Amino acid sequence: MEIGLNHYLVLSTILFAIGLVGIMKRKNLLLLFFATEILLNSVNISFAAISHYYGDLTGQMFAFFVIAIAASELAVGLGLLIVWYKRHGTIDLDTMTSMRG
Amino acid sequence: MFEAIAFYLFAFLTAAMFLITVTTSQALYALTALAAGMIFISAFFFILGADFLGAVQIIVYTGAVMALYAFGMMFFDTTRDVKEKKGNKFIIVGFATFGAILVVAIFAAPMVGENIVAHYPMTGAGNTQEVGMVLFTKYLIPFEVAAVMLLVAMIAGIVLAGKKMDLSLTLMNGEEIAKLQDEKNKKVLS
Amino acid sequence: MEKYLYIALFAPIVSSLFSALFTNTPKKQFVGVIASLLIFTSFVSSSILLSHILNGGDIVHVEMMTWMATGNLYIPFGFVVDQISVTMMMVVTLVSTIVHIYSIGYMDHDKGFNRFFAWLSAFVFSMMILVMSDNFAGLFIGWEGVGLCSWGLIGFWFHKEVATWAANEAFIMNRIADLGMLIGIFLIYWNTGSLQYDIAFAAMPALDQSTLTWIGIFLFVGAMGKSAQFPLHTWLADAMEGPTPVSALIHAATMVTAGVYLVIRSNELYDLIPHVGLFIASLGAFVAIFAASMALVNRDMKRIIAYSTLSQLGYMFVAAGLGAYWVALFHLMAHAFFKALLFLGAGNVMHAMHDELDPFKMGGLYKKMKWTAIMMTIASIALAGIFPLAGFFSKDVILEAAFVEHHYIIYSVILFTAGLTAFYSFRLVAMIFHGEERYKLFGIDPHEAYKFMLVGMSPLLILAIIAGSLKGTYFEMITAILPNTEYHLHSELTYWIMTIGTQLFVAAAIMYAYKKYAYSPVTVPDGTSKMENSFIYKLLKNQYYIPYAYEEFAVKPYRELSAVMWKIDNTVVDATVDGIANFIYATGENTRDMQSGNLSTMLKWMVAGTVGLLSLAVVFGLAARYSDEILAILSGLGV
Numbered sequence: 052m053e054i055g056l057n058h059y060l061v062l063s064t065i066l067f068a069i070g071l072v073g074i075m076k077r078k079n080l081l082l083l084f085f086a087t088e089i090l091l092n093s094v095n096i097s098f099a100a101i102s103h104y105y106g107d108l109t110g111q112m113f114a115f116f117v118i119a120i121a122a123s124e125l126a127v128g129l130g131l132l133i134v135w136y137k138r139h140g141t142i143d144l145d146t147m148t149s150m151r152g
Numbered sequence: 153m154f155e156a157i158a159f160y161l162f163a164f165l166t167a168a169m170f171l172i173t174v175t176t177s178q179a180l181y182a183l184t185a186l187a188a189g190m191i192f193i194s195a196f197f198f199i200l201g202a203d204f205l206g207a208v209q210i211i212v213y214t215g216a217v218m219a220l221y222a223f224g225m226m227f228f229d230t231t232r233d234v235k236e237k238k239g240n241k242f243i244i245v246g247f248a249t250f251g252a253i254l255v256v257a258i259f260a261a262p263m264v265g266e267n268i269v270a271h272y273p274m275t276g277a278g279n280t281q282e283v284g285m286v287l288f289t290k291y292l293i294p295f296e297v298a299a300v301m302l303l304v305a306m307i308a309g310i311v312l313a314g315k316k317m318d319l320s321l322t323l324m325n326g327e328e329i330a331k332l333q334d335e336k337n338k339k340v341l342s
Numbered sequence: 343m344e345k346y347l348y349i350a351l352f353a354p355i356v357s358s359l360f361s362a363l364f365t366n367t368p369k370k371q372f373v374g375v376i377a378s379l380l381i382f383t384s385f386v387s388s389s390i391l392l393s394h395i396l397n398g399g400d401i402v403h404v405e406m407m408t409w410m411a412t413g414n415l416y417i418p419f420g421f422v423v424d425q426i427s428v429t430m431m432m433v434v435t436l437v438s439t440i441v442h443i444y445s446i447g448y449m450d451h452d453k454g455f456n457r458f459f460a461w462l463s464a465f466v467f468s469m470m471i472l473v474m475s476d477n478f479a480g481l482f483i484g485w486e487g488v489g490l491c492s493w494g495l496i497g498f499w500f501h502k503e504v505a506t507w508a509a510n511e512a513f514i515m516n517r518i519a520d521l522g523m524l525i526g527i528f529l530i531y532w533n534t535g536s537l538q539y540d541i542a543f544a545a546m547p548a549l550d551q552s553t554l555t556w557i558g559i560f561l562f563v564g565a566m567g568k569s570a571q572f573p574l575h576t577w578l579a580d581a582m583e584g585p586t587p588v589s590a591l592i593h594a595a596t597m598v599t600a601g602v603y604l605v606i607r608s609n610e611l612y613d614l615i616p617h618v619g620l621f622i623a624s625l626g627a628f629v630a631i632f633a634a635s636m637a638l639v640n641r642d643m644k645r646i647i648a649y650s651t652l653s654q655l656g657y658m659f660v661a662a663g664l665g666a667y668w669v670a671l672f673h674l675m676a677h678a679f680f681k682a683l684l685f686l687g688a689g690n691v692m693h694a695m696h697d698e699l700d701p702f703k704m705g706g707l708y709k710k711m712k713w714t715a716i717m718m719t720i721a722s723i724a725l726a727g728i729f730p731l732a733g734f735f736s737k738d739v740i741l742e743a744a745f746v747e748h749h750y751i752i753y754s755v756i757l758f759t760a761g762l763t764a765f766y767s768f769r770l771v772a773m774i775f776h777g778e779e780r781y782k783l784f785g786i787d788p789h790e791a792y793k794f795m796l797v798g799m800s801p802l803l804i805l806a807i808i809a810g811s812l813k814g815t816y817f818e819m820i821t822a823i824l825p826n827t828e829y830h831l832h833s834e835l836t837y838w839i840m841t842i843g844t845q846l847f848v849a850a851a852i853m854y855a856y857k858k859y860a861y862s863p864v865t866v867p868d869g870t871s872k873m874e875n876s877f878i879y880k881l882l883k884n885q886y887y888i889p890y891a892y893e894e895f896a897v898k899p900y901r902e903l904s905a906v907m908w909k910i911d912n913t914v915v916d917a918t919v920d921g922i923a924n925f926i927y928a929t930g931e932n933t934r935d936m937q938s939g940n941l942s943t944m945l946k947w948m949v950a951g952t953v954g955l956l957s958l959a960v961v962f963g964l965a966a967r968y969s970d971e972i973l974a975i976l977s978g979l980g981v
Contacts, residue, residue: 062166089186108282122212124305129220132228133313141329147941257960
């Protein structure tokens with residue numbers, strides 16, 4: 052059968068939902084980052100799909116920049132994570148509650 | 153028809169890989185599944201005719217990002233089980249599913265704007281050439297800014313992760329780490 | 343002339359406010375001096391107004407400002423100076439000035455010196471409002487004001503529990519009576535449409551008898567509370583817990599006469615309902631003899647004088663009830679002078695005897711306190727009604743009035759009371775000043791009061807002696823506004839028999855008192871003598887057991903009821919209010935978990951919020967798309 056734009060969008064939504072589950076569920080920060088990657092990738096799929104079905108390159112450009120940003124975010128995030136780990140010896144989310152109020 | 157087979161195959165694989173990522177308790181399995189998922193997503197890009205994007209996906213994501221995650225995983229002691237406390241499964245899955253249904257409903261609704269005009273239409277030359285043309289002319293400024301951003305991120309990563317660590321937390325067991333925490337707390341509270 | 347009205351009215355409140363500035367500071371002499379000066383200013387203004395009225399001037403009537411103007415109700419802050427009010431003003435300001443000067447000496451060693459003058463001047467102000475107001479609402483304001491200041495002054499030594507109890511009793515009894523008065527005022531407004539004296543009284547002849555009767559009765563109920571008629575009389579004796587100047591001013595000359603003033607002011611009303619007047623007169627006669635009987639055996643100096651006041655109030659009501667309003671007012675005036683003099687003299691004795699009140703423990707003080715003795719004796723002679731002192735001219739006319747109107751029962755009652763009055767007054771004087779010096783047994787060393795206090799009391803002494811001669815001038819003035827009932831007996835002979843007979847009777851009572859208490863040895867009764875244990879003595883001593891009855895049958899049940907109500911208030915009202923507060927607290931406590939600082943929780947809330955917004959988008963999108971169909975359905979349902 053003909054694969055239309057809607058198929059890709061539904062796929063993207065399913066992957067996004069999986070990512071959401073991961074975000075809500077994970078207590079280890081590193082694994083939380085994994086779930087974030089999933090989110091970003093699902094969005095990339097939908098961008099590329101729209102770009103393909105409308106003949107517009109804007110979607111692909113957006114996906115490029117998303118990848119670039121994801122990479123730099125990861126670098127900085129992991130660096131911060133390392134600093135936290137050196138100080139506290141754990142990266143368990145339930146212990147990081149110093150911003151309560 | 154091939155397209156359909158390819159689509160459904162890769163869709164199933166991708167979803168399966170990502171499901172493993174979010175549900176497994178072993179960090180190593182999660183990492184491996186994530187890397188596999190990235191590869192399959194790049195397959196999607198190739199199906200959609202975004203060659204450059206697919207290649208970039210493999211190089212950057214599967215190559216660099218996953219390597220970074222692997223190094224990070226080695227740094228943090230992930231052999232120790234992370235006790236995942238409560239978190240109502242029903243709420244989590246329920247919210248996500250419901251949200252997904254809503255989004256699909258929104259997308260499935262008849263599109264409001266039927267006559268969308270492409271800003272940067274594809275001209276028919278190879279994808280890489282087109283991407284290059286658009287990237288270096290219309291998207292020049294974001295390109296340069298992204299370059300600066302990557303530089304900044306690199307420096308930040310070096311600075312943050314560059315300091316040495318005196319004690320190796322991996323070789324200590326649970327009680328010693330707890331004792332360490334207490335001493336630090338005593339110093340803070342006194 | 344208006345400025346004199348305002349000066350007379352507002353000088354006391356200036357004095358009160360000035361003294362109130364110093365209530366928290368230790369005694370300052372100038373506070374008393376300035377307060378007395380300001381009250382004296384009020385007195386001077388009142389005298390100027392008096393001379394204006396006496397010389398045939400017009401009545402001064404001002405409307406200071408509007409108080410209430412809603413719908414058909416119009417009540418201004420208005421003041422009138424006519425013959426009645428100027429008489430009252432004179433009495434009030436004169437006695438107040440003297441009491442203020444006296445208090446500078448009497449409250450000399452008291453810590454609350456400044457506070458005393460604040461309350462006292464506030465009282466004078468309220469009384470002036472009461473007598474100068476030109477409508478019933480202003481009268482009521484003054485009425486309540488004097489009640490309040492009386493409370494503050496009776497309970498002046500508030501750390502003494504008996505004083506605060508007495509103050510509360512006075513105030514509460516007044517309030518009970520005020521309910522009657524308020525109903526009377528409401529009835530007046532309802533039936534005549536105005537509370538101004540002139541308008542209301544002009545409209546009254548048109549009303550029917552039963553309405554007028556009810557108005558008269560209710561207004562008199564208010565007067566009963568203020569003037570301590572039976573059964574609301576117990577507060578007056580207990581009010582002696584306050585300082586003596588208070589008793590002199592409030593419970594002799596001014597506040598308790600407010601009730602009489604009310605009846606006199608409403609004379610046009612009471613003329614229309616003579617049967618209510620007869621009831622008032624009968625009650626007055628009853629109170630006269632009732633109070634006199636209780637004074638016969640009392641062992642508290644101030645209480646004897648208080649009962650004497652009560653008795654004389656009865657006389658005033660007899661006069662007012664029988665329609666002789668000018669007589670009642672005249673007796674009020676004369677009584678104010680000699681009663682205040684008596685109280686102030688008693689204050690001197692108390693001070694000298696270090697607050698000892700039992701006359702049995704005094705005696706022979708004439709040697710040490712000559713002037714006080716003279717003053718009190720002359721005051722008592724005036725009280726007894728001996729010619730030519732002031733009391734004769736007022737009391738005898740009351741007796742005549744009762745006789746001429748053929749109310750022989752009332753006549754005999756008040757005649758007998760006159761004898762009793764003379765007896766107990768001179769019992770008191772004899773026991774204190776004559777006989778052997780019993781106070782030496784108790785180790786007290788008395789001395790006379792300060793000179794300036796005695797000098798201050800002297801105007802009262804002079805007036806007590808000469809007030810009778812003022813009767814003619816007074817009569818001419820007052821009958822411009824009050825009915826000039828003169829009482830002519832059938833024959834000269836009856837008149838002379840009556841007068842001389844009364845005088846002889848009174849003189850006999852005086853001599854009997856002297857014989858018993860001055861010239862025979864008197865021992866301090868200690869509860870064992872035969873007379874003390876007799877039934878009549880006990881009855882009179884305990885005030886016919888009326889306070890006891892009130893305590894048992896009114897106060898105690900009410901207290902139980904209040905306790906029950908308090909419990910209900912606690913469990914129902916407080917619980918509801920606390921419940922609302924607790925509910926809000928609980929809501930806050932439970933939503934506080936949203937801010938736990940846990941990233942995972944926050945992420946869940948983010949997703950929840952996103953899902954919520956998405957559902958809203960879907961709902962609104964559907965509504966927008968299918969709006970026509972939805973409208974059709976709703977109109978089909980009839981919305």
